[in-house]
Amino acid sequence: MSTDGFIFDRVTFIGIGLIGSSLARSVRKTKTARHIVVCDINKAHRDQSLELGIADEITGDFLEAVQDADLVVICTPPGACGDAAAAFAPGLKEGAIVTDVGSVKQTIIHDVSQHLPSGVHFVPAHPIAGTEHSGPKAGFAELFEGRWLIITPPAGTDEDAIAKVREMWERAGSNIEFMDAQHHDMVLAITSHLPHLIAYTIVGTADDLGDHLKKEVIKFSASGFRDFTRIAASDPVMWRDVFLNNKEAVLEILQRFSEDLTFLQRAIRWGEGDKLEELFTRTRKIRREVVEANQD
Amino acid sequence: MSTDGFIFDRVTFIGIGLIGSSLARSVRKTKTARHIVVCDINKAHRDQSLELGIADEITGDFLEAVQDADLVVICTPPGACGDAAAAFAPGLKEGAIVTDVGSVKQTIIHDVSQHLPSGVHFVPAHPIAGTEHSGPKAGFAELFEGRWLIITPPAGTDEDAIAKVREMWERAGSNIEFMDAQHHDMVLAITSHLPHLIAYTIVGTADDLGDHLKKEVIKFSASGFRDFTRIAASDPVMWRDVFLNNKEAVLEILQRFSEDLTFLQRAIRWGEGDKLEELFTRTRKIRREVVEANQD
Numbered sequence: 001m002s003t004d005g006f007i008f009d010r011v012t013f014i015g016i017g018l019i020g021s022s023l024a025r026s027v028r029k030t031k032t033a034r035h036i037v038v039c040d041i042n043k044a045h046r047d048q049s050l051e052l053g054i055a056d057e058i059t060g061d062f063l064e065a066v067q068d069a070d071l072v073v074i075c076t077p078p079g080a081c082g083d084a085a086a087a088f089a090p091g092l093k094e095g096a097i098v099t100d101v102g103s104v105k106q107t108i109i110h111d112v113s114q115h116l117p118s119g120v121h122f123v124p125a126h127p128i129a130g131t132e133h134s135g136p137k138a139g140f141a142e143l144f145e146g147r148w149l150i151i152t153p154p155a156g157t158d159e160d161a162i163a164k165v166r167e168m169w170e171r172a173g174s175n176i177e178f179m180d181a182q183h184h185d186m187v188l189a190i191t192s193h194l195p196h197l198i199a200y201t202i203v204g205t206a207d208d209l210g211d212h213l214k215k216e217v218i219k220f221s222a223s224g225f226r227d228f229t230r231i232a233a234s235d236p237v238m239w240r241d242v243f244l245n246n247k248e249a250v251l252e253i254l255q256r257f258s259e260d261l262t263f264l265q266r267a268i269r270w271g272e273g274d275k276l277e278e279l280f281t282r283t284r285k286i287r288r289e290v291v292e293a294n295q296d
Numbered sequence: 297m298s299t300d301g302f303i304f305d306r307v308t309f310i311g312i313g314l315i316g317s318s319l320a321r322s323v324r325k326t327k328t329a330r331h332i333v334v335c336d337i338n339k340a341h342r343d344q345s346l347e348l349g350i351a352d353e354i355t356g357d358f359l360e361a362v363q364d365a366d367l368v369v370i371c372t373p374p375g376a377c378g379d380a381a382a383a384f385a386p387g388l389k390e391g392a393i394v395t396d397v398g399s400v401k402q403t404i405i406h407d408v409s410q411h412l413p414s415g416v417h418f419v420p421a422h423p424i425a426g427t428e429h430s431g432p433k434a435g436f437a438e439l440f441e442g443r444w445l446i447i448t449p450p451a452g453t454d455e456d457a458i459a460k461v462r463e464m465w466e467r468a469g470s471n472i473e474f475m476d477a478q479h480h481d482m483v484l485a486i487t488s489h490l491p492h493l494i495a496y497t498i499v500g501t502a503d504d505l506g507d508h509l510k511k512e513v514i515k516f517s518a519s520g521f522r523d524f525t526r527i528a529a530s531d532p533v534m535w536r537d538v539f540l541n542n543k544e545a546v547l548e549i550l551q552r553f554s555e556d557l558t559f560l561q562r563a564i565r566w567g568e569g570d571k572l573e574e575l576f577t578r579t580r581k582i583r584r585e586v587v588e589a590n591q592d
Contacts, residue, residue, distance in 0.1 A: 079569075128518045132583070148516055177516075187512050190502055195520030198494055201557045203579040205549070206486055208556075216483050218585050220444055220473075222424045224491030226586060227523050233583035236576035243564045243572055253501070254561055258554075260504075261497045265550055268539045273375075276539055280532035283499040287428070287529035289514050290522060 005031075007164050008070040012037040014062070014084050016049050017235070018130060019101045020075030021139030023172065024054040029141045030171035039065030039088075048136045063091035071164070074100040074112065079241035082111025089115040097161045099123045103188060103238075105152045105181035107245040113154075121161035124181065126150045127174060128192075132233040145173030152181040189249035193242055194257060197250065199231035200239070301327070303460050304366040308333040310358070310380050312345050313531070314426060315397045316371030317435030319468065320350040325437045326467035335361030335384075344432045359387035367460070370396040370408065375537035378407025385411040393457045395419045399484060399534075401448045401477035403541040409450075417457035420477065422446045423470060424488075428529040441469030448477040485545035489538055490553060493546065495527035496535070 011033035013020045020038075027033050038055035039062060040046050049055035059065050066072050066088045074081050081100055092098070098120060102108045109124050116122055129147040131138065149169040153162055166176050179187075206217050206225070221229065243250055267275040307329035309316045316334075323329050334351035335358060336342050345351035355361050362368050362384045370377050377396055388394070394416060398404040405420050412418055425443040427434065445465040449458055462472050475483075502513050502521070517525065539546055563571040 128516060150516075183512075187509065187516055188518070190505070190509075190513050191516055191521040192518040193520075195498060195524055197560060198498060198557070199520070200576055200579050201560055202491060202494060202553055203582050204575050205553045205556045207578055207582050208552070209486070213483065213486075216479075217486050218582070218589050220424060220446075220483055220487055221586050221590060222484070222488040224489075224495070224527055225487040226590065227527065228491055229579070229583040229586045231520055231523065232576070232579035234576075234580075236573050236580060239576055240569045240572040244567055244569050247564055247567075250564060251561065254557075254564075256504070257498055257501045258557070258561075260501045261494070261550075261554070264493060264497055265547065265554075268543055268550075269547060271540055271543075273536045273540050276536040277532050279500050280496055280528070280530075280535055282503055283496050283525070283528035284530075284532060286499050286503050286514070287525040290517050290525045293514050294517060294522065 006034050007167055008033040010035045010037065010069045011071045011073065012039060012065050012069040014039050014065065014072060014074045014088060015076035015080070016040045016045050016055075016136045017075060017238075018134050018138045019127065019143075020073065021049065021052070021054055021136035022141065022143040023073065023075070023101070023127075024049070025139055025141035026144065026172040027168065028054055032168050032171055033071070037065050037069065045136050052136060054136070062087035066091045066096070068093060069096055071168075072096060072098045074098065074102075077235075077238045077241045078102040078104050078108055078245045081108045082115070085112040085115040089117060089120075092117065092120050094119045095121075097121045097123060097164060099125050099165050101125060101127055103192065103242050104246040105184045109152070109154060109181055121158040123157060123161050123165040124152045124154075125165060125169070126152070126184065126188075127169070130234070132230050134235040134238075142173070144169065147174055148177055149174035150177050150179050150184055152179050152184050154181070185246050186249045186253075189246055189253045193246055193250050194253050196231055196234060196239055197243065197254065198257075199228040202228050203232040302330050303463055304329040306331045306333065306365045307367045307369065308335060308361050308365040309351075310335050310361065310368060310370045310384060311372035311376070312336045312341050312351075312432045313371060313534075314430050314434045315423065315439075316369065317345065317348065317350055317432035318437060318439040319369065319371070319397070319423075320345070321435055321437035322440065322468040323464065324350055328464050328467055329367070333361050333365065341432050348432060350432070358383035362387045362392070364389060365392055367464075368392060368394045370394065370398075373531075373534045373537040374398040374400050374404055374541045377404045378411070381408040381411040385413060385416075388413060388416050390415045391417075393417045393419060393460060395421050395461050397421060397423055399488065399538050400542040401480045405448070405450060405477055417454040419453060419457050419461040420448045420450075421461060421465070422448070422480065422484075423465070426530070428526050430531040430534075438469070440465065443470055444473055445470035446473050446475050446480055448475050448480050450477070481542050482545045482549075485542055485549045489542055489546050490549050492527055492530060492535055493539065493550070494553075495524040498524050499528040
């Protein structure tokens with residue numbers, strides 16, 4: 001397993017959207033697999049994979065797709081991972097590795113693991129990377145460069161399988177971190193899921209305004225709102241699944257957020273400027289820490 | 297009033313932060329004023345204005361600052377505009393023009409106008425531009441290029457005064473729009489004030505987490521949260537004043553937002569994926585309109 005040798009003979013991508021196609025491009029570019037199979041229920045996406053040169057072989061048949069695969073990467077929306085696993089599991093060879101890229105980990109681990117035969121290794125993973133665009137054409141090999149890849153292996157996961165998945169992501173340029181699945185889901189609820197929910201909400205609120213006002217909101221979308229619209233343009237099905245599958249953590253952090261917002265609402269209503277200024281000064285410090293931690 | 301001639305002999309900036317210093321740089325660069333006076337209660341900011349070459353003259357005395365000024369640009373936080381006007385108004389010459397750059401317009405028009413002597417023209421204006429950085433050193437002449445400048449003149453405002461202020465901003469590269477002050481405050485409540493309030497809230501919520509979790513939130517700040525921290529790093533005093541001075545519009549839009557968020561919260565709790573997907577699909581369309589309208 002050296003950086004100029006293949007890690008896998010045959011890799012199968014189940015689902016080929018933004019993340020799948022970006023990883024496939026990287027796998028191709030870094031010579032990580034000799035042969036790439038793409039399986040997607042969307043024929044247009046399969047065809048595009050061939051045209052883009054990221055697939056050697058395409059199919060809509062799950063069992064056929066994973067035949068002889070050394071690695072299967074599930075890149076469907078989170079809510080579809082379990083059904084996909086149920087469909088392809090009987091076709092897996094002994095010793096095959098299965099991994100995923102889902103933004104929630106506990107439910108995916110539960111949904112996928114139950115279908116996998118013994119002798120197959122599941123390495124749950126999540127690349128913290130993405131754009132507001134979707135589909136195989138939106139992908140690019142550099143998407144994961146300098147980004148975190150979090151692996152959340154259940155106790156007893158095969159070390160060799162973990163090492164191979166890790167190596168694939170390191171070749172894609174990711175920084176690797178290990179985390180407990182439950183902890184992952186709480187951290188991501190705060191850093192990613194709640195911000196997306198809020199952005200969707202505020203853009204939806206604007207969409208419900210009268211036509212004249214809405215037109216002006218779009219025209220004069222100052223920096224704040226414009227940033228929110230970008231976040232709120234992310235893939236609808238993927239994000240629907242994220243919220244449904246990370247329900248507990250999202251609802252918990254949402255409750256805290258709502259309390260904090262109500263506190264500020266009350267401070268505005270009663271003209272308590274000191275409370276506002278105190279918070280706004282604290283949040284500025286957080287930004288400094290984020291910039292230092294991420295060279296943003 | 298041609299583009300290669302001075303519009304004003306003497307321009308005075310009251311307050312020299314990010315916006316003031318950016319406009320002063322543009323005024324200098326475009327030869328819009330022969331002489332620039334900077335007045336700020338912060339001595340360090342006054343001194344920096346001299347060092348940066350954007351002031352010909354500095355003073356902490358409001359009356360001295362506006363002596364013989366053809367144009368006075370109030371660039372203080374919104375809540376300080378009224379007091380500043382009260383302090384400098386007695387020193388204004390007949391025919392002087394006063395303008396401002398505040399993010400709220402109704403309260404500033406009220407607070408400033410009451411102090412101005414007759415024969416002085418007030419042209420309220422708001423450049424929709426900014427960064428999360430503050431202070432005179434953070435400014436740059438190009439900040440307003442391609443950005444909206446909204447003028448909200450009360451009925452009967454002197455046309456010649458409006459034309460001169462407009463010309464100054466056109467030289468800075470702004471696109472000019474006229475709007476009723478009340479309407480401006482509602483549009484900005486949606487596009488800018490609410491997004492900032494939300495960003496401040498969510499970053500504050502994260503700040504209140506236990507130390508271990510907070511550290512990881514900073515480390516793994518995915519695209520959503522990182523964007524919010526940038527917005528939540530904006531000037532605390534300026535934003536305190538925005539919320540206190542645009543209370544009605546902010547509270548109204550905040551109420552709508554809270555209802556919409558509660559609707560989504562309930563949909564997540566009850567697993568109603570169709571409601572989530574429907575909204576997320578609608579918001580994606582808004583993004584397309586914003587991109588088309590702003591070439592973002």
